[in-house]
Amino acid sequence: MKHALSVTRQQNFAAWYQEVISEADLAEESGVRGCMVIRPWGYGIWERIQKLMDAEIKKAGVENCYFPLFIPLSFFEKEADHVDGFAKEMAVVTHHRLVKGPKGGLIPDPESKLEEPLVVRPTSETVIGAAMSRWVQSWRDLPLLVNQWANVVRWEMRTRMFLRTSEFLWQEGHTAHADRADAMTETMRALEMYRAFAEGPLAMPVVAGEKPEHERFPGAVATYSIEAMMQDGKALQAGTSHYLGTGFAEASGIKYQDKEGAQQFAHTTSWGVSTRLIGGVIMTHGDDDGLRCPPEIAPWQVVIVPMLRDDDGDAAVLDYCRNLRLELLAQRAFGEPLRVLLDTKAAKASNKRWSWVKKGAPVIVEVGPRDVADGKAAVLRRDRLYKDDGKLATAFTPRDEFVAAAAAMLQDIQANLYAEAKARLDSNIARDVIDLAAHFKGDDAKFAGWVEVQWARPTGDGLTKIVEQLKALKLTMRNAPINAAPVDGVCFFTGAPAVERILIGRTY
RNA sequence: CGGGGAGUGGCGCAGCCUGGUAGCGCAUCUGGUUUGGGACCAGAGGGUCGCAAGUUCGAAUCUUGUCUCCCCGACCA
Incomplete structure (x- = not known):
């Protein structure tokens, strides 16, 4: 694809x-x-x-x-x-002034050296x-x-x-x-x-x-x-x-x-x-088509792309788009009016569409002459770009129906993005790992997620030793989750009674 | 900061070894043909090759320095 x-x-x-x-x-x-x-x-x-x-x-x-x-x-x-x-x-x-240097150009003026550096x-x-x-x-x-x-x-x-x-x-x-x-x-x-x-x-x-x-x-x-x-x-x-x-x-x-x-x-x-x-x-x-911007933080939540042909029909298309925009502006999602852009930039419609796909505008609406005639809009959701056959999942929707559903659609996209990421997080924290080296395999390309272990939270040399041990596997301790399950075992590293659970993983 | 790689039209690259002042694809512009969808044909514009010195009759190409980016490491609320 x-x-x-x-x-x-x-x-x-x-x-x-x-x-x-x-x-x-x-x-x-x-x-x-x-x-x-x-x-x-x-x-x-x-x-x-x-x-x-x-x-x-x-x-x-x-x-x-x-x-x-x-x-x-x-x-x-x-x-x-x-x-x-x-x-x-x-x-x-260290200096607050420039002067001409001996070889031309500007150098910090030695005379302007600050008493106390900032x-x-x-x-x-x-x-x-x-x-x-x-x-x-x-x-x-x-x-x-x-x-x-x-x-x-x-x-x-x-x-x-x-x-x-x-x-x-x-x-x-x-x-x-x-x-x-x-x-x-x-x-x-x-x-x-x-x-x-x-x-x-x-x-x-x-x-x-x-x-x-x-x-x-x-x-x-x-x-x-x-x-x-x-x-x-x-x-x-x-x-x-x-x-x-x-x-x-x-x-x-x-x-x-x-x-x-x-x-x-x-x-x-x-x-x-x-x-x-x-x-x-x-x-x-993000996905392989670019960013997918959550609607709540998207500068534009809905982008309308008119399909202009440089002929007499353009005026009607633009007029239709302007009205569509006004109707959408009257809708509210996340407690705020929708943020809607009518993209009138003089570029080919298909290029504009892909540009907004890459930027991750949550909803892209294309409007051509036939949509105007039919009273419809071609709606593309950024979180569900393709159909099973690999083609764009453009939905030709009656305009009123789309306007009425737009706010809910944005909230649905927001929820979908969260649910997708949440599932990934939840299913990739391993709690039964015995051998860290085997779990993480030393291969950067392999998705290994995180590991949660119980530990005794040693300090000083005891801690240093563990940190070095993890470092050899390119691992670090992330944090001890505040809502983790109570401890019921011994320290993963030392065998002493555990006092908390801690996450381990590769990091940025 | 150490090791490695890279910097050539807007983007991605070739040319560099074996010096003779640049080429391809995409994008852009113009004209035409298309028109439910990332179009096609023809033509055109755009780069002193990161920057600075040096070698040379002549440097994108060789040498040195420097800046920036990428990867690995060290470092990192």
Whole structure:
């Protein structure tokens, strides 16, 4: 069967992923290492994510604000673990002016060297901590709940579009609380918000759980994540929420006077999701014809493609399409009016159709002169593109019938995408594995999914040994699912009594 | 950052070994023929071959440097 892409997922998943990004006009290279240009269709998806996520954040009483891109180097030196975690991948600003160099061109002016270098934020705990120390004086100032939508920079050694780029877009929530219990409640609230968001608007099933000790955010007391399973069986960390204890509060001086008049350090949290989510959506829902964009985050949910012939009949077709669009705009799905595009671009209808197939528009509607005469529309669902015979499953539907059914169709597509991915996740977590090496076979191309084992959660050398053992098989621990079944056995690695269940898999 | 591969019209590639200033397919444009569906025929436009030095009468081709991308590794909230 002929597909819109030249590489299938089966043939080469990595090459397929890149082809989806380029063929769906999501993003392209920028000429700067690890940085990408996010094109309108890709950015439109991000805007949908922002809009829906922002509403959830605000619903939780968290307020938006904005902190500077540049952070004084000294801020980073305050929290030791934080330094260790990020020092290796920091972009540093050392000069503020350019002058003509001896060989022509421009060089940083040696005279303009900064007294104290500035780092480009890799995350904002330190600057926000400094502000919080000013804002928090009394127990009455807590909890303090802020969030920012921003770009951050981490000088990554190896980059992949959306999944790991040197610069990326994200939201980072930062909160300060009077005590551990309150901060933990917030940490878990954010985690649940991410789970619901991934499984709702993104139709991407995830497992929420706690990261093992060695996978924690630098400086965190506890790190939680949502992990999604990609179509090649690898895990993608799609969101994180951290309980930071009082470490950052101590480093930044976030103190408050409690009801008894004593000075106390606040307990802080931070949590974020990034443009990586788009990579997750691609690898969760994409097929050999490109992206399949979940309707809730699709910039356009219905795209109308008029079949114009450059003759007198065109006016009637366009007129029919405009009216169809207006009727669709009056419909609502997911609590919002439908987003409908009439694609009047001067291109061949068939090319436009395939372009929207590759971009993953959930519903593509073609309208030709005969449809106008018959009062119909040729409807194509992106989640069910082909009939059994390999031909496009275009449904010639009476126009009124389609308009009335459009919203339900979108919700059905959303549900279908989720159900498909959910079935894949559920059926590919093995819980009876005895030999990891045999299960994963060492072959990247083989879909092996994840393995859940019970373990004793050793620390120190005991943990290091296990991590190395897994590393030899190219495996990592993902998280300990918060809703896992209770333990009833011994540690997979050590034979000691188990204390929790943990997921193991290959990862991005 | 280490090892390997690659950069030639919008996209995918050939040419490079054996230097003589570029070619193919798709896409694009024009004309014609088609018209329920990823059309056909004919013609045309578009690239100083990632960038910079060097060797040479002459460099896409040889040498060196550099940037970017891909794969493996190390690293990675």
